[in-house]
Amino acid sequence: LLRHRLASTLPRKFKIAFEGCPEDHVAAAINDLAFFAELGPAGERGFRVLAGGGTAIMCKSGGLLHDFLPAGELFRAAEAVLRVFHRLGDYQHKQRNRMKFLIKAIGWDAWHAEYLRELAACRESDAVPVLAIDPPDVESQPSWARGAVPTPALIATRVAAQQPLGPGITPTLVPVYMPGDESYVRWRATNVRPQKQFGYLLATATVPLGDMTSEQMRVVGELARAYGDGTVRVTPDQDLVFRWIAVSDARELFRRLSAASLGLAEASTIANVASCPGAESCRLAVTQSRGLGRLLEDYLRERPELVASADGARVKISGCPNGCGQHHIATIGFQGSVRRLGSRAVPQYFVMVGGGTTVDGASFARTAAKVPARRIPETLERLIAFYQRERQEGESAPVFFQRVPLERVSLELMDLQRLTEADAIPADFVDLAETGEFAPVVMDGECSA
Ligand code: SF4
CATH class of the missing domain: 3.90.480.20 (Sulfite Reductase Hemoprotein; domain 2)
Known part of the structure; x- marks a missing residue:
């Protein structure tokens, strides 16, 4: 598909994800095309297929395209989707020309009818051949000559x-x-x-x-x-x-x-913070998201009791609404933004809670507060304490933050949101990991993630 003749002339980028497990590990539902491995009624291999997912300024979980698609039809289904996007997609408006916008513009039913037409054309006289695919049930152990082990x-x-x-x-x-x-x-x-x-x-x-x-x-x-x-x-x-x-x-x-300084634990915990490149290199960034990522990761690694009490939660950060850090699908997500205080600019983050993905689709985080960047570690600590205090028996943090009313979360953070010229300190006007006055310049261009 990467070398497909249409791939270089699509209206916009196009993302494909494969999930091979009964659980979701790759956030498949936020991709343009998502394939979930399934067994058919007779035990044959295939996929459940979703289409039209994405985040950024319009969060969408992919819609169900096939309950079960035989594995051999993989290229046909993918090409049919590409053909529709290539033919009907928006080549004019860069901010809204991902496939999800096309689906929204013409409606799922009309888009789906176009898809079925193209799928029939792909099947007709083998215009797109069936994929010969028959992998073994279980991958066998590789036989390899092991390399030397450095001390x-x-x-x-x-x-x-x-x-x-x-x-x-x-x-x-x-x-x-x-x-x-x-x-x-x-x-x-x-x-x-x-x-x-x-x-x-x-x-x-x-x-x-x-x-x-x-x-x-x-x-x-x-x-x-x-x-x-x-x-x-x-x-x-x-x-x-x-x-x-x-x-x-x-x-x-x-x-x-x-x-090699690569032996840190906590890969599956809240201490493993992910961030997009942010203002360090991205032309579209508002804030230095990596500065917040470094700060939070260091903060959490020094507080194992906090990590232990944030059962299943994940933190993700983006430097702008485009969401390359996947904050829209985080248990607790931070989205970079700017606040004006008199004539000066304060880096701040939208605090978003309750995002996540499963094999059934994505749920997107809701904005609970807007907090100055410097106060985000305290924000995180408050949210974890709130979860500990209010959770139901056996309830994980991701489930809790999807269930809890947004007003309750906002209330917990109310005092952290407030910032006046009288109580601002010099550090409020400097982005994290930066030294100079915060003066965001958002340029035209592509995201750098
Ligand atoms: S465009 Fe993407 S990489 Fe750039 S700041 Fe926004 S979310 Fe981060």
Whole structure:
């Protein structure tokens, strides 16, 4: 599909997601096309298909296109959608020319009728061939010649020797040569899952803000060859996943990741904050979202009791409404914005709660408050305390923030929203991780995520 003849002449970008599990891991429903692996009535392989999802200034969960599409029809369905978008999409208005706007403009029924027409054309005389696809039920163990294993001491020396160059926020390198048992136990609990194949694990290397040095990347490659199948996968949380880690190798992998300053735990917790590039490099940004990401991650990692009490919650940050940090589908999301105070500008964030995705679709976070950037750590702490105080028995944070009335959340944050010229302090006029007066300049261009 990437090399499809229509792909380079579509009205706008077009995103496709695949989910292979009964649970959603890739936020599939916010993509233009989403394929969820399913078995048909006779056990045949196929997909449930959604279309027309997206976030930014118009949040939409993908609509149901097929309850079950045989796997062989994958290209036909995708091409039919591309053809409709190519033919009827808006080539004039850049701010509203994703496929979801086309569906809204002509209505789902009319769009769907166009889709069915194109699908029939794709099927006709094999205009688009059936995809021959018959993978084995369970992926078999790779047979590989393992790479040499670098020692933790050598890794630590190499990684420490290459200090990153600025400007902007750069990775914090703290190689840990001899991590303790407690660190390993926590890492196993939050960063490791059993693989389908007995005796193997999936291990996540937490990469704060998704930033790595080139030497860390070299080490990751060596570890993937030494302990895994020679590959790593990038996750929507900006981390890296190693597959095919033998259970007996988990501790040795952890030692070496720690030596490379990549052994942080908390991959599956609220402490693993994700952020878009923000004002550091994006022409459309309002705020320095990575500055907030760094601040919150450091703040949470120093408060394990807070992390432990935010059951299942995730924090995501974007520097503007476009939502590349996926804050619209976070349990607690922050969207960068600006507030005028007299003649000066204050960086602030929309505080949004209750977003999330499942295999059935996406629910989008609701705006509960607008809080100056400097006060966001306290905002987060209040929200976690609120959840602890008001939750029902056994209720997770994502479920709680979807259920709780928005006015209740706003009330919790009311005093943090208020800022007058009289009570503002100099730090209120400086964006996080910046030094100069906040003066947002939003330029024309593309987002940099
Ligand atoms: S356009 Fe995307 S990357 Fe840029 S600030 Fe907005 S959300 Fe972040």
